[in-house]
Amino acid sequence: MKLHEHIGRLRVMLGFKGFTSVILCSLALIMFGIFYPDIRPQTYDIKLFSIANNTIRSPKTVIDEEKTNEEKQKAAREVAKAYTYETSQVQNRVSLMNSIFDVVEEVNGKYEKQKESGKSSNKLQEEKLAKLKEILTENVSGNVAGSIFDNSFLALLSASPDDLDAVRSVVVSSAEEALGKKITEDDVAYARDAVAVKISRSALPAGLKTAAAELGKYAIVPNYVYDAKLTEKRKKQAMDSVEPVKILQGQVIVQEGHLIDRETYRQLELFGLLKNSGSIKPYIGLAVFVLLACTLLYLYVRHMRAPEETKQNRLVMAGMILLIALALMKLIGALIHLQIAGIEYVYPAAMAPMLAQILLRDRSAFLLGVLLAACASIEFHGELADMFNAEMVVYALLSGTAGILLLLARLERTRLFKTGISVALFNMLAVCFIYLLNPGQMAQMDFLYSLLFAFLSGILSAVLTMGLQPFFEAAFGILSPMRLIELSNPNHPLLKKILIEAPGTYHHSLMVANLSEAACEAIGANGLLARVGSYYHDIGKTKRPQFFIENQMNTGNPHDRLEPEVSRDIIFAHTKDGAEMLKNYRLPKALVYIAEQHHGTTCIKYFYSKAKKKSSEVKEEDYRYSGPKPQTKEAAVINIADSVEAAVLRRKKFKIWSTALCRPA
Known part of the structure; x- marks a missing residue:
């Protein structure tokens, strides 16, 4: 089976x-x-701090995320703090110094007429100092009044206009020079001392040098300041520039005989090579x-x-x-x-x-x-x-x-x-x-x-x-x-048998094959199967080839001498004989079915009419093929093509006979 x-x-x-x-x-x-x-990955029964029994290599290339993160954090820590040089501080602090001197001049101008009012000079100086602090507190940014000693303010308030201009000039120039350089938070004290030393060496009156030095030191602030945003940006750039740490395919994770330390154990766990981490x-x-x-x-x-x-x-x-x-x-x-x-x-x-x-x-x-x-x-x-x-x-x-x-x-x-x-x-x-x-x-x-x-x-x-x-x-x-192409080879024994013993049937089969293939391709059926099936569908005629019209070109029709029942049985037999021959040659069932079904249950009208003339009791069913009817598209198409080609052949045969009979002796 x-x-x-x-x-x-x-x-x-x-x-x-x-x-x-x-x-x-x-x-x-x-x-x-x-x-x-x-x-299924190969796994190992390994304990932490045990000795490796064999050399273990990386089964594939992977990115070690933990190591990569460590390297990124390390790169971020190595990034130096970013500082920004604030050039605007020079103008701001110079403006502040000028503002202080302007306020001193303003206060001196207001109290100039009160010198002759009978007030004592000490009382007058105290009022001027209070007024100066009030104005500075209200109108000047920063705690100037609380940062400068009163003695320094009193010295400025007591100075002559020319001396005050000299102090202004020295303080402003010293501040501009010092702030022209980058001063960090750590450098402020040094810069202030340098300004104080420079002012102390100036040609100012001795009583004003202390006040000038104090103002100069106050003018100095950090102008090279820590930039948090820029620092974070640089840290991020440093972290992004770190190449991922890869454990390459084939790389040795641990050598045979070496200790399984924590890092090795972590890598084995990363690859799922441990039995408990699959x-x-x-x-x-x-x-x-x-x-x-x-x-x-x-x-x-x-x-x-x-x-x-x-x-x-x-x-x-x-x-x-x-x-x-x-x-x-x-x-x-x-x-x-x-x-x-x-x-x-x-x-x-x-x-x-x-x-x-x-x-x-x-x-x-x-x-x-x-x-x-x-x-x-x-x-x-x-x-x-x-x-x-x-x-x-x-x-x-x-x-x-x-x-x-x-x-x-x-x-x-x-x-x-x-x-x-x-x-x-x-x-x-x-x-x-x-x-x-x-x-x-x-x-x-x-x-x-x-x-x-x-x-x-x-x-x-x-x-x-x-x-x-x-x-x-x-x-x-x-x-x-x-x-199918192999079976269509003319050298196949059965096809050679038809060609030699029944050449008319062979030609008839070729014509049926051409018609069937074209029809099957038009309706979507298997045209190649129809062609090959047509080659073999009448193989049963080779047993009695002379009893079929296509093989009677130069001989008479033997059916003229036979009873219609005998002729019927001979014609009927060719389908069963063909199927048996195909089975004996072990040809595919599809071809056997075509040989059996290519006439279906059609009636042999010629012999039925001939028998009917002899006896009216003849039944039409007795002159029908036993079938079965075609069960596939290809068998049905071959059935029709076979009938069409046979009808054409009979017409040609009749025309030849008519011509021969009418030809003068």
């Missing part, structure tokens, strides 16, 4: 929806089991990937325009092709441990898409190519690589697509090997593209090995496709285009 018959029984037991669910769930579980070892994220990711793959397969089946049985047979075939490809992928993946450069490129990436293109002839070929490219990125990530190998995705996609497109015009099995060579050359170009765009260094021998394996991949794809195709054809009872 063939595989598709077992599938049919299981489908009856589970129902269409149940069967589809079982197939997809089984496929999902198998895929998860296949890739589970590839995503992450479930890879497993969830794999489950999501498998779910996506099965969803795509379900959508592929759901939107297919075909009966439910055909849909599910195609789903099973697509699943089997996928699993075979995954098994090969797993086998090649196991060879990576041999440390042979480029060994992953020997994976026959074009095999599954080519096989799907031959057997299914629809979008499944491209779908399988995409799914297997994604699977290759997981399987061939290597021991120390990231979880995805982008190079293998590109390689598998290009190779699979090339196999599909190159096969479209090369359906003969004998030319499939040539297609494999073309795919092999395409694979080599893909490897060149990958290596030449890879910024890393590559050894010349590694490159040559990769080219060799890529070439072998194309050859393997063709060989495996040729080897697996008959298995699927036999297991599922399908006719691939390649198989």
Whole structure:
């Protein structure tokens, strides 16, 4: 019993929806089991401050966030405080000094006339001092009145206008000179002392030097001040300039025999290499990937325009092709441990898409190519690589697509090997593209090995496709285009038999084939199947070729000497005889069904009319083919084309006979 018959029984037991669910769930579980070892990280039973039993390397390149943050904080701490030189302080403090002297002059002017009022000079000086402080407190920013000693104010109030101008000049010039330099908070005291020393060396009267020095010191303030915003900005720039601290792929985390300190333990924990720190994220990711793959397969089946049985047979075939490809992928993946450069490129990436293109002839070929490219990125990530190998995705996609497109015009099995060579050359170009765009260094021998394996991949794809195709054809009872083309070869024993023993039938079959193929292509049926079916539909006539009109060009009609019942049985027999001959030669069932059904239950009108003339009790049912009626579009089209071509043939035959009878002796 063939595989598709077992599938049919299981489908009856589970129902269409149940069967589809079982197939997809089984496929999902198998895929998860296949890739589970590839995503499961190796873990170690290690304790803090223990001795490492072996050398442990980083399985992939990661950014150490904790170390990176430490480096950023360190860079921020090393940033010096930012200061801003406030040039406006020179003008502000000079203006303040001038304002003080202006107020002194103003107060002296107001009390100038009161010198002769009889008030004592001490009383007058006290009033002037009070008025000066009042004005300074109200009109001058800063606590000038509280910062300058009263003796200094009294000295200024007692000075003559000329001496006061001299003091003003010395104080202002000294302040301008000192504030012209950058003065920080720490430098203020030194700058003030320098101003005081400079004023003390001036030519001012001795009584005014102290007041001038005090005013000069008061004029000096920090003009190179701490800028918090600028400091934070520079710290942020310093932190941003820190390169992320990476633990590189293959980097030694701990050497064998070394102590597992806190930093080493933290790195092992970061990679999930400790048994107590394993992450479930890879497993969830794999489950999501498998779910996506099965969803795509379900959508592929759901939107297919075909009966439910055909849909599910195609789903099973697509699943089997996928699993075979995954098994090969797993086998090649196991060879990576041999440390042979480029060994992953020997994976026959074009095999599954080519096989799907031959057997299914629809979008499944491209779908399988995409799914297997994604699977290759997981399987061939290597021991120390990231979880995805982008190079293998590109390689598998290009190779699979090339196999599909190159096969479209090369359906003969004998030319499939040539297609494999073309795919092999395409694979080599893909490897060149990958290596030449890879910024890393590559050894010349590694490159040559990769080219060799890529070439072998194309050859393997063709060989495996040729080897697996008959298995699927036999297991599922399908006719691939390649198989149909092989059966259309005129050197096939049955076609040679028709040509030699019944040349008229052979010509008739060719005409029917042309009509049937054109009609099937017009209505969306399988034109190639109709053509090949037409070649074999009348193979039963080779048992008694002279009893059929197309083979009676130079002989009489033997039916003229037979009873209509005998002629009927001879004509009827050619459908059953043809089916038996096709079965004996193990031709596909689709061709056997066409041979049985190409006349359906039509009536042989000629012999029925002939029998009716002899006896009115003749039943029409006795002169109808036993059938069955055509069950497929192709069989129905061949039925019509056969009748049309036979009618044309009879008309031509009648015309030839009429011409011969009317020709003068």
